Amino acid sequence: MRPRTLEAFAGQGHLVDAGAPLARAVSGAGLHSMVLWGPPGSGKTTLARLIAGKYDAEFIALSAVLAGVKDVRAAVERAQAVRAEGRGTVLFLDEVHRFNKAQQDAFLPWVEDGTLTFIGATTENPSFELNSALLSRARVYVLKALSRDALLEIMQQALADPERGLGGRAPALPREQLEALADAADGDARRALNLLELAADLAEAGPDGVRHLDEATFAGLVSGGHRRFDKRGEAFYDQISALHKAVRGTDPDAALYWLARMLDGGCDPAYLARRILRMASEDIGNADPRGLALALDAWNAYDRLGSPEGELALAQAVAYLACAPKSNAVYRAFGAAQADAVKLGSLPVPLHLRNAPTRLMKGLGYGREYRYAHDETDGYAAGEDYFPEEMTPRRYYDPPPRGLELRIGEKLAELRARPATTRRRPGDADNDKD
Structure with missing residues (x-):
């Protein structure tokens, strides 16, 4: 049921309607390399075939799932022969994202010199899956999942086409059942046609000779499908x-x-x-x-x-x-602290903040001027500096006035506003506590 003319092509009007980005290429006014990016069953292969047909071009279709560099070289040889006859060649590569960088590079020279016009199809984001050299030579067009109306149009064509459609096997499906099939197809024309064909297989002729689906059978047909989802995509x-x-x-x-x-x-x-x-x-x-x-x-x-x-x-x-109330204050603060840690390198820990478990370390001044916060007023050593001596103190954490951080911010502001007190000298009680 692949459409043979653009008029029979359902959906993607944003690309192929008059004045749309792809309209010139589809109408035969200019062929160029491109990448068609869209979900399964949105018409990528069909569109590529229609474009090639407008230019009477040789159409070579490869699947990146099965093809390799050897197949690409064979396609190039065929394109060179066709070129000698005065015709162009469209190399259509389905699932192009499955080619690695070396495989993608294999046909670039032939795209560059005009031997091939490349049309790739992918369900994955080209920004992540295709190399920059290929993307610079091909324009990306984004196809959308087909709407319910587009899927209904496709199914009606299959029901009515005497040559390739269901013909005499076509079941009598009321509008609501066709709409249910379209919804179950979830934007995928291939799935819609498969469901329609399965409906024809399950339909049984009634006393009037017309093929129908009973409600229970139809309900089973349209149930159980998962929506589009790919854990790698x-x-x-x-x-x-x-x-x-x-x-x-x-x-x-x-x-x-x-x-x-x-x-x-x-x-x-x-x-x-x-x-x-x-x-x-x-x-x-x-x-x-x-x-x-x-x-x-x-x-x-x-x-x-x-x-x-x-x-x-x-x-x-x-x-x-x-x-819940929202705050990314810790997220931003930690990011800024991480940036400083990388930028400033391995600054030494100040002596007064170092632990002193041995006599030698105490003799070297480790922890000598440390102020034990629990012995300070309100458990806060006003004016104490906990940053490396070579580093200007930073303010990373700025709690917003929302939720619990409203109170946290108020408390920090009050503590920071207190005047600095004198650091206790060595020999003061409990001076060497951790």
């Missing part, structure tokens, strides 16, 4: 990013939706538990320290209960964290 990172940002943005409803999406897609709940714990530390922090404890408890609960019971504990943690 773009969908995985997009969805965990959405979950994290929804928690950070104090939207418990969206956060629970993305958690449900990832679990439905087959994500490892233990991975989600680890990321939820990270959210508690990074985005809630000391504004509500209970968030970290609850996230850890949720992880422990999942370990004890497993799926699906333990997933409720993860949902509880996500909802709590989304509603």
Whole structure:
């Protein structure tokens, strides 16, 4: 059922409609190398074939799953022969992201000199999977998952086409059942056609001679499919990013939706538990320290209960964290401290902060002028410097006026405003305590 003309091509109007970025190439006004990036069943291979057909170009299709450099060289030889006849060649490489850098480099010279026009198809982000030399020679076009209307159009074509469609096997499916099939296909035309064909296989002729599906059979047909999700791919990172940002943005409803999406897609709940714990530390922090404890408890609960019971504990943690006051003050402070640690190198610990477990170390002055905070007023040694002597004291931690950190900030401000007191001299009582 692959469409033979652009008019029969469903979806991707943002690329192929008049005035759209790819419209000139599809209309025959200019062929160039490109990468088609989109989810499975969105029309990448079909679009490549339609483009090649507009230019009467030789179409060589390879799959990066099975092909290697030897196959690419054979394609180049074929393209050179075709070029001698005055025709161009389109090398279509499906799943191009599966080629390593050396394999991707193998056909670049032939793209550069015009022997080949390269069209790659990938479900993965080209920024991560394709090398810069290839990306600089090919324009990237992003295809979207097909809408319900586009999938309905594709299925109607299959039902009506007497040559390649279902023909006499076509079942009588009411609009609501076709819509249910489209929803179950989840944006994938290939899945939609497979479901439609399975519906035809399961349909039985009634007394009127028309083939129908009973409700129980149809319900089983459209149930049980997972939504798009790939633990190594773009969908995985997009969805965990959405979950994290929804928690950070104090939207418990969206956060629970993305958690449900990832679990439905087959994500490892233990991975989600680890990321939820990270959210508690990074985005809630000391504004509500209970968030970290609850996230850890949720992880422990999942370990004890497993799926699906333990997933409720993860949902509880996500909802709590989304509603909790937010602070990334510790996250930012620690990042700044890490940067200074790298930048300033191995500055020595000041003598007054060093431990002195031996007589020699005490004789060298280790810990001699240390002020034991518990013996100071309110347990605070005003004016004491705990940084290396060669380093100007920093202020990394700046708690915002939210949650518990409102009180923490007020207390720190009050302590820092106290006038510095004189450091006690050696020989004072308890001076050498750690």
